[in-house]
Amino acid sequence: MGRFDYDSELIKALEAVYGSDVFNFLESLSRPPSRYYVRVNVLKASVDDVLRRLRDRGFEVFRDEVLDEAIYFPVKGPYEVPSAKWYVVADKKAAESVLLGSDLYVPGVIKGEFRKGVEVNVITEYGDVIAYGIAEIDSDSIGRVDRGIAVRVVKSRYDVVKIRELPEFKEGLIYPQxxxxxxxxxxxxxxxxxxxxxxxxxxxxxxxxxxxxxxxxxxxxxxxxxxxxxxxxxxxxxxxxxxxxxxxxxxxxxxxxxxxxxxxxxxxxxxxxxxxxxxxxxxxxxxxxxxxxxxxxxxxxxxxxxxxxxxxxxxxxxxxxxxxxxxxxxxxxxxxxxxxxxxxxxxxxxxxxxxxxxxxxxxxxxxxxxxxxxxxxxxxxxxxxx
Ligand SMILES: C[S@@+](CC[C@H](N)C(=O)[O-])C[C@H]1O[C@@H](n2cnc3c(N)ncnc32)[C@H](O)[C@@H]1O
Incomplete structure (x- = not known):
């Protein structure tokens, strides 16, 4: 899915690193990491406590094999995304979050025509479909509001725990890194x-x-x-x-x-x-x-x-x-x-x-x-x- 506009000199510089593997390297850039890592803030909690709290609520979360303070959530996907009649174009930063399952917020919307409550596809500026969800507002009101959710995402290409919504994040027990x-x-x-x-x-x-x-x-x-x-x-x-x-x-x-x-x-x-x-x-x-x-x-x-x-x-x-x-x-x-x-x-x-x-x-x-x-x-x- 990734589209990379790199000039020939830059491609040559990448070939100096990867040789004929450069294609595999470029292809891998559009995929998320297989593990989503967070660091446990050991000044506030032990790794065992954080793992226990998360697992008690049903999260799949593991210890890293090498770094003691590192724990990770497996990244799920890629999934097929259902088609919708309506679409909304997200900017690059927003699209890269939506790709991993985040909702689309108003500031990340570039354009689209939709009514509150309809099914929409979130797409990139290049037309690639990255998620399916339900519009939370009318597209007409986007210029008038500057915050809030524009599309509540139901299915995205990949899925990862929404770290910033976890109480462990809010309490400062973890840091995504x-x-x-x-x-x-x-x-x-x-x-x-x-x-x-x-x-x-x-x-x-x-x-x-x-x-x-x-x-x-x-x-x-x-x-x-x-x-x-x-x-x-x-x-x-x-x-x-x-x-x-x-x-x-x-x-x-x-x-x-x-x-x-x-x-x-x-x-x-x-x-x-x-x-x-x-x-x-x-x-x-x-x-x-x-x-x-x-x-x-x-x-x-x-x-x-x-x-x-x-x-x-x-x-x-x-x-x-x-x-x-x-x-x-x-x-x-x-x-x-x-x-x-x-x-x-x-x-x-x-x-x-x-x-x-x-x-x-x-x-x-x-x-x-x-x-x-x-x-x-x-x-x-x-x-x-x-
Ligand atoms: C790669 S980021 C650093 C990430 C950070 N070390 C971390 O692990 O969270 C590079 C940072 O360098 C800062 N920066 C760029 N030019 C700088 C300068 N001349 N003096 C100080 N900071 C600069 C940027 O504002 C940016 O926050």
Whole structure:
């Protein structure tokens, strides 16, 4: 179902990673992960308690085999979606949620003609049918209301538990996070008393995990340059009960060494903006190779600053939810050659190795959606040489 408008240079860049498997990779992007992961906030509840509460209410939920705090709900589907006479076109973000069984909310509606109470199909801008449901309002009133449910979804292509509606979510006992993303802070192994900087922190997934993994005893600094995203991160951290445990700043973290010159960290998490080619499910996407080059330069700026902020011998994690060499192995190579960093061996082995013939390639971690059934992801652990 996925439609990908990538230019030939970008396809070439993907072939450099996947060779003739590139088709399987692209095909897998429109499918959701096979497991929907959440992290248990171990500062508020034990994993056993959360599992018991959910299972008592009939949920199918399991422990991850490797990460103690990770539990998952199986993603069901793909299902056939019944046809309806009426349709509503959803924007990309809304469509990707509806694909997994969420209702369609008014802000996600692009167009459609329907009356309250009729059966409708939710379709993408390309006309792909992703769900069937019942209209909750007349299409005429959409311009006049800006919130609420437009279509209550009855059957979607896939089905997954609506995490945000669970009391466990509202009480801050769980945080939805992919397994690769959780692996980053598990590998960083935050300890009591350590100063840890999260340079691109919002919405706070890794920040919260650093707090929990250190049992609230690490001194965590979270930076993000977007006011709106910082506000959202503060909300998330409050829900988890972590707000007093993190120092949050709205700042351009490429200049931390100047604007926060007093800051010396034992560990730095670098999780910068990326081309997000590994994010699944994706119904469609449009990108150019030039976007990748621009992002790669941007990402290097964070690494450069991280290398200044971290103490000698300190640790930096560099991760992205994408798959190109330009945003992965090639940046690590520059960091080794120009920033005095070295790649270290991860203590937990999941996924596959890096794609390079350099000896440190075996210490890199990659996840491939068509092989591992999780989002495409890149993780490296770097140490500042003494
Ligand atoms: C991939 S997201 C981070 C996700 C986050 N680490 C998590 O696990 O929840 C990248 C973040 O970098 C932020 N960002 C982009 N440019 C930045 C800059 N110059 N300084 C600080 N943050 C920046 C974006 O606002 C975005 O929230």
């Amino acid at each position: 992919s397994l690769p993303s959780m692996l980053v802070c598990a590998l960083m192994d935050p300890k009591a008393g350590e100063v840890i900087v999260d340079m691109c922190a919002a919405p706070g997934g890794k920040t919260g995990h650093l707090v929990e993994r250190s049992y609230g005893r690490a001194l965590v600094y979270a930076f993000d340059h977007s006011k709106k995203k910082v506000e959202r991160m503060v909300e998330e951290l409050s829900r988890l009960g972590h707000i007093g445990r993190v120092k949050v700043f709205k700042a351009d973290s490429r200049y931390l060494d100047v604007d926060f010159s007093w800051l010396r960290a034992d560990k730095v998490v670098v999780d910068p903006p990326c081309s997000a080619l590994g994010v699944i499910p994706k119904l469609y996407d449009s990108k150019r190779y030039s976007d990748i080059k621009v992002l790669s330069e941007y990402q290097f700026q964070f690494l450069k600053t991280a290398a200044k902020v971290v103490r000698e011998g300190g640790l930096i994690s560099y991760s992205t939810c994408t798959v190109t060499l330009e945003e992965g192995e090639e940046l690590v190579e520059r960091a080794i050659n120009q920033l005095g960093l070295e790649v270290i061996e991860p203590k937990i082995r999941l996924g596959s190795s890096g794609i390079t013939s350099a000896p440190w390639g075996m210490y890199l971690i990659r996840f491939h959606p068509h092989i591992h059934g999780v989002p495409g992801y890149f993780i490296s652990l770097l140490r500042r040489r003494n």
